[in-house]
Every structure is written in C-alpha cells, then in structure tokens.
Amino acid sequence: MSVRVTLATAARVASQLRRDPRTLAMLFVVPPLLMTLFKYVFDGRPETFARVGAPLVGIFPLIIMFLITSIAMLRERTSGTLERLMSMPLAKLDLLLGYALAFALVAAVQGTITSTVAFGLLDVRTAGPKYAFVLLAIGNALLGMALGLFLSAFATTEFQAVQFMPAVIMPQLLLCGLLVPRAAMPAALRYVSDALPFTYAYEALAKIAANDVDGRLALDVCVVVASIAIALVLGALTLRRRTP
C-alpha cells in the first residue's frame, strides 16, 4: 500500500468526474430536486414528510454512489485499465481507497448541498445536529460505493450493472423503514431487514433526526462501518491479478 498511489488514484477519479460536467451537475442537483418533490408529494401528509425528510438527505448518496461505482468499476474492467493497473505496482487497497477518497469528497459536497436545501429552504426538521447528516451522508456514500464495487464483479455489461439498482437497492429501500416503519411490517420481513445494511444506515439517520443519541445509534453506525469494511474486502477479492 502506498499513500502516493492512493492519492494519485483519488486525483485521477476526481479528474474523470470533472471531465463529465453533466454527471457532476446531476450529482449535485438531482438530490435537492427529489427532496423538493418529496416535500410537495407529501403536502397533504406533512407528518410523513417530517419523519422521512431528514433521513433522505443521507439516503440519496447511498443509492447514487452505488450506481456510479458499479459503472466506473465495470468500465475499469472492460476497458483493460484494471488489467493494466493489476500488472503495475499498485496494491488493490490503493485502488479501492483512491475511489473511496474521491467519492467521499463528492458525497461531502452532495450532502452539504442537499442538507442546506432541505433544512434551509424546505423546512425539513431535525432535532439533532445538521452536520451529522453530512457525516452520515459520507458514510452512506462509502457504503454504496463498497457495495457497488463488489457487485460490479458480477456484471459483464453495463446493462447488467444498472439492473443491480432495482435488484439490490430497491428491496433494501423498501425494507429499511424509510417508507413504512419496520414495526408495521410482517415479522418475516422485519427479520430480513435486520440482515440488510440499509436498515442500519436509515436507523442512524432517523435517530439523529430525533436527537435520540444512545447505544443503539452507536450500534447502527458500527454496523454501517463494518458493512463498508466487509464489502470492501469482498470487492478486493474480486480484483484479480490473473484472469482466465
């Protein structure tokens, strides 16, 4: 592992994003727009928006980074750049951490913009500190990135990769408690949701929104961090120096 190579990789990923202003614009504009849409869709049910509004700030980066990373890694694989890097003095961790750094930066900007719009303009309420949402947004972005990285190994085309979004993200979104509180779900589904990382990501956000800082919040954050670590290790295992 080398700090030089990790930083070089982060800078390279960042320049690739900079070269794509349309993607950058969407990264920063779409979440606040969706937030606005949520607010007005729930216009007749302000109590629902009051419950989901704040956690949404941290959920967007999870979904978006998952998508972006799975496509970016698939491109590395199909363009042969991954094979080139694997034949060079680059540790797998250099590549993964390089991506993580660049995407954490994007998530920080995205989280700041979304939370500014949400708390400043859309009257989203939180009892907990607003900066905590940006921090959790970064953590969730890394979780999305790690999951995307791992799953990209199972896609051979971009068509397959984008379909991991409905296959992997949608069920977690439905089960995490954002749309329907977990207490209102059938017991079987609640057990399934216990095993999904999104559940803990959402719980942590909801707890901050309620300023409910206790041991359970610490546990939620720990599960998210552990999920990131596990997905990164699994992702590293899919990076092969030798291929068929």
Next chain:
Amino acid sequence: MMETPETAIAVADLVVRRGGHTVLPGVSLSFPRGRVTGVLGPSGSGKTTLLRSIVGVQIVESGRVTVLGRAAGEPSLRRRVGYVTQAPSVYGDLTVRENLRYFARVLGAGGVEQTIAVTGLGGQADQVVRTLSGGERSRVSLAAALLGDPDVLVLDEPTVGLDPVLRDELWREFRTLAAAGRTLVVSTHVMDEAERCDELVLMREGGIVATGPPRELLDRTGSATIEQAFLALARRAP
C-alpha cells in the same frame, strides 16, 4: 529450454486452457535479452495468451514462465515489465498527459514529457483520449507502457492501424530500446514487420511452428518472404 544469462524470458511446458478449450498445449520457448522477438501468427493462434502469460496476468494450467529470473507476475516484476494490451487500455475521459501522469505516479517514475515526445503525441498531449483516432489511442497505451523505462516490454499488436510513417518511427524506437539492452516481445500478424525483428516465433493454433532469426527461417525454407516461409513451415509441421 536452456536458461542462460542472455535469456530474459523462459517459457517451459506452458499449458493454458480457457473456457474448456486448450489455447496453449505445452509451449516451451526462450526470449533473448536485448533483442526484439516477434511473435507471428494469425488471430486465434494463442499470441495474446502467450504474451499475457509472460506478463503474469493469465491464469495458467501448468508449466513455468520465468522473466528476468523470477516467476512471471511476481510483485518485483511489476516495475520492470511494461505491457501494451491489444485494445488500448487508457482512460478515455482523461487527456493524454493526465493518463500518463497517473500511470507515472503509480510507478513512482517521471519522464512523462519525454515519453509523449518519443511516441509523437506532442500535438495531442492535452486532448481527451476519447476524441483521438484509433492509432493515436494505441500510441497513448504504448506510451503508458514505456513509462518507468521497463527492462522488458511486451507489446500486443502495437502497430495496428498506424500510418506507415509512424509505424516506421515506432519500429526505430523499438530498435533503439533493444540496443539499450531492453528486451521486447512484439506480437503481430503483419508479416512484413517480421523482418524488423531479431528473432521470430511463428505460431499457429497454439503450437510453435518455428523459431529463429528471420534470415535463417528464409534460408531454411528457401523462401523470399516470411509469409512464404510461414506457409512452408506450417505445411511441413505435423
């Protein structure tokens, strides 16, 4: 095959299977140091698989590949072996210079500007790779492999689609590198490039049809061109 100090790469009984199909059925070869060895053969003859095995990115079934006295793919070789894949493997959304700077930083090497000059990319240095022509793109890929001045260069069809003048310049550069002691392995299916090599390996259907200097292969078969020599040797082979 014998390993001598003059041998840069030794391949012994190399067997590679891909998708249930034997690509290399047990190949033994050696590549001399400081020479340009051309690997010639039609597409599907196993050239790329052989080259990938030398670089150490190919999963092999059995056999041994030794590069500079070490097992192919060993970490210490990652700085000493430059590899150009058949399809240009560079980032399409970065400029030529950004690509080379990144790969140079990964290697901990300098020489980006010099490499740009050698590969004739001065005019395109700040152009985004995606907007370049196919030939220019493969030159960027070649430039990336030249960074860090590797001892061994493995080039998979590096001159496909290049204009003849440029192809000539690149071959001169290969000769210069070999004269400076670098070992080059160049695959090609263009028979006239064979004459530019010091040594040839003729391949067909995963087998080695013949090896030797081009002159010797011509004399051995009484042929005027490498193409004819290839034909004669391929028909003679069992």
